[in-house]
Amino acid sequence: MTMYQNPILYADYSDPDVIRVGDDYYMVSSSFAYLPGIPLLHSRDLVHWEIINHCVPSLPFEKYNNPSHGSGTWAPAIRYRNGMFYVFVPLADEGIFVARSADPYGEFTLNCLHEAKGWIDPCPFWDDDGKAYMVFAYARSRSGIKHRLDLVEIDPDCRKLVGEPVTIFDGEQLGPTTEGPKLYKHQGFYYILMPSGGVYPGWQSALRSESVTGPYEYKIIMHQGNTDINGPHQGGWVTGPDGRHWFIHFQDVIELGRIVHLQPMCFHAGWPFIGSEQNGDGIGEPVKEWSLPVEGQPQYRIAQSDDFSGSSLGLQWQWQANPRASFFSLSGHPGIRLFCLANPVRENLLWYAPNAMTQIPQHQALSAVTKVRLQGDKAGDMAAIGMIGHFYAYLGLVKAEAGNELVLFSGTVTEKEFEGEAEEQPFASVPYDGDTVYFRLELFKNKTYRFAWSPDGIRYTSIGGANPLARATWTGAKLCLWSANKRNFISEGYGEYEFIHIEDRSGCEEGL
Incomplete structure (x- = not known):
């Protein structure tokens, strides 16, 4: 059995989100004011990755013609529906945008879903009845709020809001600094996976409900425990062709940013369980190594060195x-x-x-x-x-x-x-x-x-x-x-x- 080691990427691909389309996996991450933005990575085994595109070639605001450190593209979410890739892109000062393309290697177009200051970390969800929703968080630096998740109905083509936001989780006591929500449906339950407690000292939480609008139950599903993996912080859940579940998340190592880990995931008593039980508290802890999700796939690498011989600038x-x-x-x-x-x-x-x-x-x-x-x-x-x-x-x-x-x-x-x-x-x-x-x-x-x-x-x-x-x-x-x-x-x-x-x-x- 071939094993992989964490972190899978000792590189700053913060706030990762991941999907599977057929046998291919796609991951996006934050890039803030560095452009082109929102790198799009591809893998066949969830461990070895290559950069294939950027979802945001440039930003349509004059302020981004000069460095605007700390602004720009915050934590994105990627989804695939009816032949189209959708990447939800929050700009903390300008609003929620959607980049879309039928070809992950092709050009993405960008539209504004909603102008707002302080709305961040959006994630779309299409329900079985055809209705679409977006769950999102708030940036304390822009709104003064850091512990609340709201849900709003959107049109299925992701071009406008249909309703008004409603609060589905207030984590002031249970989950301070709750952010990065990702919304899923599995075996009749709606699940929201999100980090709480802050980037460096925090943990991974889950919400569960039988209705998309709630009420939601709360549970901690992964924490640092006795490991040396601080956080562990936000990411995305993906299911392989064999039915096994996986969770990609980041760890903040400060100077080199937020590096990427891959955890095994399963369900226990109706709740996600991420990592492995290591200290007897019933909560998962991050693993240092695990069996490779699938063997015999290309071992992609992210390009670094460059002789600049191409007709366009390298994606790195x-x-x-x-x-x-x-x-x-x-x-x-x-x-x-x-x-x-x-x-x-x-x-x-x-x-x-x-x-x-x-x-x-x-x-x-x-x-x-x-x-x-x-x-x-x-x-x-x-x-x-x-x-x-x-x-x-x-x-x-x-x-x-x-x-x-x-x-x-x-x-x-x-x-x-x-x-x-x-x-x-x-x-x-x-x-x-x-x-x-x-x-x-x-x-x-x-x-x-x-x-x-x-x-x-x-x-x-x-x-x-x-x-x-x-x-x-x-x-x-x-x-x-x-x-x-x-x-x-x-x-x-x-x-x-x-x-x-x-x-x-x-x-x-x-x-x-």
Whole structure:
């Protein structure tokens, strides 16, 4: 019997939801203000995943043309009905939207279901009588409410509300910070699976009723118990072709975000039971390993390294704002050109840069090496590699009046719950005689990372010391490539990144 290990993805795919269509599984996750948004992942065994699309190419609001940390696409839900994939997308400041496509690899279109501030974590449900409903939660940061679930009837095509919301669960005492509800029907009962108690210290709960509108009974169905899996937090239930039930959820590891676990699930006395009984309290705890849901399927991997040889940007990349063609070029030259743009609205700091090209780290420890050529036009032109978070750092090749130099910058973000304000300064610098350099960023298991540079890709010289890894707003730290004019001059310069090679170092001694 082949076993799998948790977490199945040591990567920040937060608030996962999952469905099965035939023998294929599809999963979506939050992406907040990183765009294109709502990555769509595919698997044949629930353990090995690949990115196949994004459900939200861009957001139709001007504010997302610049970084809006903490806003954007919150916890989505995915469902399949009558040949159509529906992804319910909450924007905490703008309302509930629906992305839809008949082809999971094709283009998704976006419509507004309902304008509202503070409505989050929506999940659609079509009942046996043809009526459709949406269950949702509230964002305390926008509405002052954090413990209530409401249900509202919607039209079956998911384009408008039909009725008024009614409260079906008030968890002020039983389930504080109740959110992320997912609504299902099984053997005559309506079930809502949802996390309670907060992201880091919380648990997984369930509601059960014989009527979609309630009243609902409440039960805790999985918690940390004696394990080291904190949370365990929200996710989705899916049933395999063989009838076995599974639950995907996340665990918050802070600096690298919310990583993904897969749990066995069954029913006991009419209630879901998730994980395994490990401490005698009758509540499931997360498992470290379990038998693979199905054997002999493709062992997909999420792409990381890139030689930028395709006609479009790899699906592993996202921007800090709505994508624009003016950010980059892929044709007629080696690699990718990231243009040394000025910031149109404020000082040109990494935290404020819409054209920072980011990637979710896939490992606890890794090495990332890129070869970059700086074609400088104006003083201040820069090409860099870095790590974005509430403390961040990046190493750039910068054009100065007297010639090129290597500069290590560090930044600190305050007012973190919302968009945040950044302070940034150069930390170390050395002159550099040339326009082409290899940069290496090494992330270690002790939650630090270091930079080094090389003229030939063989002999590397460290610059600066250990930088503390830090999460960003509602996300884990992001690896990034960024070109800019640090003096905010309008420039024709660019950084030409020939490749980025990313290697898993989680099993290496120096990564401890």
